[in-house]
Amino acid sequence: MSTVAAYFTALLGNFLLSLGFSLQKKHVSWLSAKRRGEKVRQGEVIGWTSGFILMNVQPIFNYLALGVLPPNVVASIGGSNIIFTIVLSYWMLGEKTSLKKFPWIIVMAALLAYAGFVGQESSQHFNVDAFWIAFFIPTAFAIFMLFASRHMNPKQVGVSLGSAAGALGGFMVLALEALRLSHGSNFLSWFVSAYLYVYIFCGISSFFIKQIAFERGKMTAVAPSFYGLLVLYPSIATYFVSELPLHVPQLLTFGGISLSIVLISL
Numbered sequence: 001m002s003t004v005a006a007y008f009t010a011l012l013g014n015f016l017l018s019l020g021f022s023l024q025k026k027h028v029s030w031l032s033a034k035r036r037g038e039k040v041r042q043g044e045v046i047g048w049t050s051g052f053i054l055m056n057v058q059p060i061f062n063y064l065a066l067g068v069l070p071p072n073v074v075a076s077i078g079g080s081n082i083i084f085t086i087v088l089s090y091w092m093l094g095e096k097t098s099l100k101k102f103p104w105i106i107v108m109a110a111l112l113a114y115a116g117f118v119g120q121e122s123s124q125h126f127n128v129d130a131f132w133i134a135f136f137i138p139t140a141f142a143i144f145m146l147f148a149s150r151h152m153n154p155k156q157v158g159v160s161l162g163s164a165a166g167a168l169g170g171f172m173v174l175a176l177e178a179l180r181l182s183h184g185s186n187f188l189s190w191f192v193s194a195y196l197y198v199y200i201f202c203g204i205s206s207f208f209i210k211q212i213a214f215e216r217g218k219m220t221a222v223a224p225s226f227y228g229l230l231v232l233y234p235s236i237a238t239y240f241v242s243e244l245p246l247h248v249p250q251l252l253t254f255g256g257i258s259l260s261i262v263l264i265s266l
Helices: 003-026 028-032 042-066 071-077 080-093 099-117 128-151 154-183 187-192 194-216 219-241 248-265
Strands: none
Touching: 003 028, 003 042, 003 071, 003 080, 003 099, 028 042, 042 071, 042 154, 071 099, 071 154, 071 219, 071 248, 080 099, 080 248, 099 248, 128 154, 128 194, 128 219, 154 187, 154 194, 154 219, 187 194, 194 219, 219 248
């Protein structure tokens, strides 16, 4: 697979993820239909289930892209979810976006293209010690913030827990890369690998921490913090885990993508 093909493979996976989110939101009413005394409509169930399936096939596209692109590039492409969600929300849900956000959407699209087409190819190096340190950092940060957030105001809760959830969610790309390098396509052997359970742990933890952040924090603080760290943390950690040589323009691009996400989300 070429670099361009790998880039668009990852991009397609993120489009399907955003489409899955949009389908679930559009058809979520069936979950509470009985409580409202309404009949459950089959079309709603099919639409919601289709969204659930699309959301869960996205890692397959990331796995394929990781064969050519380094984890930091694959993680940065995840920022495209913001753009896809805005477009699909308008098309499927009738939700409009402020025109002030469009310049940042254009900037982000350009940075995503640069990150994907200019930079390193996938590395076959894997530093086990760096992987576990990179996993420990967001895990310890999340645990600390869960306790500390009891004494924070809603904005601080949104920033701290949103960042923790984003860093853990972003680390899933590195766990997937660890599985790819250590076990390849022998998927049955994944079940005896600690990396699979790191992947699952990060996904579940990120989901539940984000729900706490939604409940106790400001949404305007949660979204940019979550999506910003979802891209930025694995983008930086990859340089240590995959032992990539420092690529300053690309690193600045990852920072620009994260900043664009914050400004679009506000």
